[in-house]
Amino acid sequence: MTQFVLVAGAWLGSWAWDEVVSDLRAAGQGAHALTLSGLAEKRRDEPVGQQTHVQDIVGAVERLDLRDVVLVGHSYSGIPVGQAAERIGDRLARVVFVDSNVPADGESFVSAWPDGRAAVEASIAEHGGFWAPLTAEEYAGQGLTDEQISRIVAGATPHPGATLTEPARLERPLGALPATYIKCLLDWPEPSPDVAELLKNEHWRLVELNTGHWPMFSEPHELARILLNATMNP
DSSP: OOEEEEEOOTTOOGGGGHHHHHHHHHTTOEEEEEOOTTSGGGOOSSOOOHHHHHHHHHHHHHHTTOOSEEEEEEGGGHHHHHHHHHHSGGGEEEEEEESOOOOOBTOOTTTTOGGGHHHHHHHHHHTTSEEOOOOGGGGTTSSOOHHHHHHHHHHOOOEETHHHHSOBOOSSOGGGSOEEEEEETTTOSSOOHHHHHHTTSTTEEEEEESSOSOHHHHSHHHHHHHHHHHHHOO
16 A cells, blocks of 8 residues: 655645545545644744754654655645655655655755745745745636635645745755656746756656646645556556
């Protein structure tokens, strides 16, 4: 049995994966959605760093004694998921990046996003060390219904700022990991340059999904199907 460990992006908790988890379990696979420290039901006022998020993922895999693990990271969470993937050793079957950032040794989330760095850092400074969630209007054009947008906005919590500014730590090239990158076309039709470079590796596969940046809400059943196919056709 494949064990999927799913981690949502900024502002979101395990609840974001509810429909995807249901489909994966219905297909006879294990599915474990995680909430990272400082978010959703784990929200707290003290600072949380990026390495805490990496350890959240590694710790869950080890605590549950999971094998044949597919780590799934969406958006921001591709950064801690990519680091966790190399730290769980032979427990890893594959890592799947869902329209996500990918870690680069010594680089942070904001350094990999130069056009948005100033806005993110300003939000962190203005909101006491947290990145404020998006407004409903900012989800427009992403293939989401009004009901889905309302659900995201209602469940979102401020994201710990230090996780976005601290550098990633990689011990070996990310391209050596078996990986699938899911590109959501409504958000931007082409992979970022760093992802495009990684996709040149023989271990990496690209899958395109004709929806926006939050496919666990807009296309949960198709996303689950892609995740299942990634394990059957690595």
